[in-house]
Amino acid sequence: MSLLRHVGTIGGLTMVSRVAGMAREMIFSRVLGANAVTDAWFQAFIIPNVFRRLFAEGAFSAAFVPMFSKRLHGEGGLDDARSFSDDVLSVFLPVLIALCGVMMLAMPGVIWVLAEKPVDPAQFDMAVTFARIMFPYIVLVSLVTLFTGMLNSVSRFAPGASFPIILNLVLIAALLTGEYLIATAGLTIEQVAYGVAWAVTGGGVLQLAWLYYWSRVEGFRPRLLWPRITPEVKRLSIIALPAAIGGGAYQINTLVQLYFLNQLDAGAVSYMNYADRLNQLPLGIIGIALSTAILPTLSKFVGGNNKEGADRIQSDAIELSMLLTIPAAVALAVCAEPFVTMIFQGGRFTLADAAIAGNVLAALVMGLPAYVLVKVLVPNFYARADTRTPVVAAFISLGVFITVSASVLTTLGLIGVAYASVIGAWINVAFLLVVLAKRGHYRIPGVLLLRIARQVLAAAAMGAALFYTRDLLSGWYSAGLFERLGALLALVAAAAVVYFGIAFAVGAIDRQRVAALTRRGAAEKPDDLAS
Numbered sequence: 001m002s003l004l005r006h007v008g009t010i011g012g013l014t015m016v017s018r019v020a021g022m023a024r025e026m027i028f029s030r031v032l033g034a035n036a037v038t039d040a041w042f043q044a045f046i047i048p049n050v051f052r053r054l055f056a057e058g059a060f061s062a063a064f065v066p067m068f069s070k071r072l073h074g075e076g077g078l079d080d081a082r083s084f085s086d087d088v089l090s091v092f093l094p095v096l097i098a099l100c101g102v103m104m105l106a107m108p109g110v111i112w113v114l115a116e117k118p119v120d121p122a123q124f125d126m127a128v129t130f131a132r133i134m135f136p137y138i139v140l141v142s143l144v145t146l147f148t149g150m151l152n153s154v155s156r157f158a159p160g161a162s163f164p165i166i167l168n169l170v171l172i173a174a175l176l177t178g179e180y181l182i183a184t185a186g187l188t189i190e191q192v193a194y195g196v197a198w199a200v201t202g203g204g205v206l207q208l209a210w211l212y213y214w215s216r217v218e219g220f221r222p223r224l225l226w227p228r229i230t231p232e233v234k235r236l237s238i239i240a241l242p243a244a245i246g247g248g249a250y251q252i253n254t255l256v257q258l259y260f261l262n263q264l265d266a267g268a269v270s271y272m273n274y275a276d277r278l279n280q281l282p283l284g285i286i287g288i289a290l291s292t293a294i295l296p297t298l299s300k301f302v303g304g305n306n307k308e309g310a311d312r313i314q315s316d317a318i319e320l321s322m323l324l325t326i327p328a329a330v331a332l333a334v335c336a337e338p339f340v341t342m343i344f345q346g347g348r349f350t351l352a353d354a355a356i357a358g359n360v361l362a363a364l365v366m367g368l369p370a371y372v373l374v375k376v377l378v379p380n381f382y383a384r385a386d387t388r389t390p391v392v393a394a395f396i397s398l399g400v401f402i403t404v405s406a407s408v409l410t411t412l413g414l415i416g417v418a419y420a421s422v423i424g425a426w427i428n429v430a431f432l433l434v435v436l437a438k439r440g441h442y443r444i445p446g447v448l449l450l451r452i453a454r455q456v457l458a459a460a461a462m463g464a465a466l467f468y469t470r471d472l473l474s475g476w477y478s479a480g481l482f483e484r485l486g487a488l489l490a491l492v493a494a495a496a497v498v499y500f501g502i503a504f505a506v507g508a509i510d511r512q513r514v515a516a517l518t519r520r521g522a523a524e525k526p527d528d529l530a531s
Contacts, residue, residue, distance in 0.1 A: 013161035018281045020168035025277045026343055027175045028196075031182070032189055033348030034270035034357075036123050041193045042273045044130030045200065046258060047110065048138045050251040051099070052145075063240035064088065064146070066299055066382075067232065069153040082220060085150055087233050090225040092146065096139045107131050114255065115262050126190065133197040140204030147211035150220050152296070159214040166210060167203035174199035189348075239387065253398050253424070260405050260417050268414050271353070274344050275336075275360035275418070282328040283371050290317045291375040298383035310383070314442050317376040319451060322369060323509065326455050327499045329368040330463040335470050335491055336362035341477040342484045351478060356414070363415050367422030370429045377432045380442055389435055397428040454508035462499040469494050 032038050072081035103110070111127045148160030178192030215222055261268040294317050301309035332339065337358030345354040378390050401424035408416030436442040469491060476487035503509050 017164040029344040029349035030347030031179045034267045036266045039269040040127040048135045065149045090227045134200045137204040147215045163207045170203035271357045274357045279364045295379040302383045325372045327459045329365045330459040332365040334466045363418035367425040370425035373429045393431040397424040400424040454506045458503040465498045
């Protein structure tokens, strides 16, 4: 299957998940608003997600997938792969349970460290309880990641890309039920927030059941054995540890960001969350999809010493990601407040709240291309079993973020924290590209740089068109559902027509390259893509 088809499968389902996540946040903003309760809820939700990304989606996935795939397609075949996954599961699960228990006991200290400034005791207790309710989710979703890695190794991407949809649907149901009980039974916002916290863990149970089912369909039948540290499990740990440290830099960044936001007025955590939700939409659809799709093929080319193939896959990933990400970033920057108003404003989320979140979004999206580039560059290191270099890059980025945030917090406040994230992301990209070039692993070809420049030109023209179009529809952004939907469609249509029209005209899109990418097997036949 071609790279574009893999990306289409993952990206399509990720888009459904992100749309469902967007619907969840829309309902969340209307039911709970932006206040001390939502700050406490989002803070508690971030903590297990930090560990999920650190141990499951980051380090574990990067180490497990190549090792599992090697056994599955090697002499031992399915039996060898099954044995390896059973050994990993039997060690992995007790470690996760122990981590969960320790963190739940230590949660008051964790919340205290993140808050730093004096906090209302009621809000502190609420944040601790929220976090304790939701933290078991890390155990469930980490097992989901294990099964996803197994399925990805046989190019069964759909179940792993679709499981986030389940959590979003469960949370939407909990929020709608909460709104109904607020109106009919007089429940408070705080009581509804507790119910939504329990829904997170419940959604994790359903996600695990979904991936377990598909694992059995593919013939893996995972079993829980008595834990034993085999040489392969030990090797997995050795490979995963540097990736965990590197991923730790990103997750420490998230926690440090939470620390800085907690020094600001109530609502800061919520505003950043709502803005980042829109920022994460293209990042998830484009960056994560490409990163997941290219790692197996890059590993194959690198293992076979096929530099031309590896370079071609890397260039294709960069070109495709920038073709979609640059216009998304420009559109979100120009129409930040209208988008936030159309999507989130209503109920307990006011126009003033939308204006603040819109300003944060306009700052955040300046780093969107960088966030996506990091996603598509890091697999080039993982394919070479090099997890150390992304670690260094991540910690340099973290240092920049902390320095800039501390410098501008008192003057720029919430916007300053967003700018610090942007600067750190671009520093990360620059470091990764320099290292790849110095080692002779990959250097961006001039033709690709020229094409990206043309993409920027097309996106700039699109931004100018949106700048004038947005004011014509200003009365629709906070109106009824159909008016908002009409305004959103009008802005998206205007952006698409202008961007892709000019992109084709100036040569920002290589039609032959796109045609080659859509042919079956194109991702594995670099000669077909030669320019």
